[in-house]
Amino acid sequence: MMNQTALVEQDRRGSAPTFQQHWNIMTAEQKMSFYRLQAWGYRLLFVRSMPRGPLAVIAQDQELAAITADGELDTNPQIVLRGQ
Template sequence: MTADQKMALYDLNRFGYRLLFVRMMPEGPLAVIAQQKELATIDFEGELNLRPEIKLRDESQSQSQ
């Protein structure tokens, strides 16, 4: 994670957001965070996206295969 992402995540922790994972993208690292079941992302510049167009795998389906 970049320093900007860490600062943004630190600020969002008080609202209940937690880090799920960081994915390396061509533009730089993308932090995927969640607040309960709501997903959000923080780009490499620390910009928050509360409506990212991403879908996570359903763990229950992947474990049963």
């Protein structure tokens, strides 16, 4: 479990990275997992660099999930979004 606070609207530098910038950070395993989950309505919110590799944060409606660097899905991540 990870406990992380993240800002969805903007990052700390003042401008939000694009989808492509987030996509480029993801591992091949994350991309494959996310591609399969898109059929279920998941969307990519952001990717954060973590000590164990990038963490992709995704959402389906208002439910958050995360994809670890090795492509494993965590449907109950301990993530708090700022501004909510």
